[in-house]
Amino acid sequence: MVNYRYLGNSGLKISEITYGNWLTHGSQVENETATKCVHAALDAGITSFDTADVYANTKAEQVLGDALKGQRRASLEIFTKVYWPTGPGGPNDTGLSRKHIMESINGSLTRLGTDYVDLYQAHRYDTETPLEETMQAFADIVRQGKALYIGVSEWTAEQIRAGHALSKELGFQLVSSQPQYSMLWRVIEDEVVPASAELGISQIVWSPVAQGVLTGKYKPGAPLPEGSRATDSKGGANFIKRFMHDDVLERVQQLTPVADELGLSLAQLAVAWVLQNKNVAAALIGASRPEQVAENVKASGVVIPAELLARIDTILGGVVERDPAKTAEGAPASRAV
Template sequence: MDFRYLGNSGLKISEITYGNWLTHGSQVENDAATACVRAALDCGISTFDTADVYANTKAETVLGEALKGERRESLEIFTKVYWPTGPGGKNDTGLSRKHIMESINGSLTRLQTDYVDLYQAHRYDTETPLEETMQAFADVVRQGKALYIGVSEWTADQIRAGHALAKDLGIQLISSQPQYSMLWRVIEGEVVPACEELGISQIVWSPIAQGILTGKYKPGQAPPEGSRATDDKGGADMIKRFMDDELLTRVQKLQPIADEAGLTMAQLAIAWVLQNDNVAAALVGASRPEQVESNVKAAGVKLEASAMAAIDEALGDVVVRDPAQTAANSPKTRVA
């Protein structure tokens, strides 16, 4: 496993980070989820990312149980706050001081730890003053409940404003967690340049584009049984944007490029995001331990310039690059 610094901090994280969104507590039974976490640890992954909203807090509980007994100082545990949890009451969502303070305590209990290494704003809250949010995060850090602060799916302007307030408050905002893959490159135009300037790294989710970049979804064919595209617990909704025959046809053209590099298509997709110097880690999930063992082989891979160019040529105009998509895919009002 290779490790990278997160932002301009001294914190190192594994460049393949294990994430349990859409799996632990929902798609995958607890025993299988624990086996995946054990496989991640065996492969050298030390960084684990979750969120309170995943399976309505159950994912944090599963991860906490799976990591129990490990040396805490050898792990980097990340979680997030914003989306509705619990019964979804009027204050069970957003980035108000009330919700942040209550949420961090709940997350720590479920994760069975005294602190998280990174506490992230899961989205931008348009209904809470940013000053209130950042002050609450600063207090969480000063209380020793989180070491660093991050954000997820914030625009470049939102990141700049949050970073400025964090700096004034004496805390470190060091990460951004956006969607990023060969097919979804919307952060490259504005978010990445802003983060490079501010000393913020990307921890990217969905580097395999919800499984599309594995090549298992064929144009003109029904999705494989048991795949994410057939999951009615959230997976199918997330992947449907990519379920287009022209796009799937383009993706099939990546197979010879992967073969030439000696990689599976999934490994090629993960290695591709890690070629971006502003990316500290690629988030990968799994429903089976062997998926973890395969994906981790993308760590440390350096793709030739010719391979990068061939990928661009193969995918052509199905790639989404519009920076406005970050804002377009974020909630305009607080979700209840």
């Protein structure tokens, strides 16, 4: 079963393995299978579920809401996000303006079938809306009881500091950051993590298995597995391509003895690895089959000895991306519409 951790310096506990439905619900897998995956997560003790209005253009929220019907709401932590274009893509259907935030939270609550979300997250930083406007809108949503906590996703350390300062002035506090983080992608370690730890903010990390590369299923020089994310034309292949190089894939295969020593699969090792970071409250996992959920949950509570962590670093060597500037480089310079 899953262990639980506090989110930031709040009193909210979340499951350290959190179920996310990016790239799956409403697009890659049928709704019936998606529901089975959600129920597998519940059976494994996962109580925290992460989605976003942009996933499958709002369909993912609807699928998650349907899958959670009948569950005791107070026993769940439901997270969603706002920023990216939704609906027909009009000029105000994106960003972090007061208008878009207020309309988006109402739409998300309707689709999720709930009166509130536990965590509402700014999916990216909006360079075209004053930060004061954004944070005031979040403050009002908290006061209205539509969101209990506020977080951000893929913000730089500087942006997190500015947002945190404003939130405190407005009577609430940022409690979380949702960045990409894995053995291969460590760009948050030098700046985002220290700033977050100082401010009482936790990480809820996405792609701990590097879009599936750290499962070891992609072999150097071998054909891509049929039906894998690397063959997905709906978006999966685009996200995974940065890791699809033989030097990376060869080093991932060399992690197998480390995983074997711990009695873990490579995927479980990858999830357990991100949870060794004390600033990480949860690792987000997705699934296209229920059994994948049960396997990933086995990473909860695993302690990786220091000598094995050092061996992992030696094996991966120069293929690890550590440049903190990558967070800003990956952010949109302007709104999509």
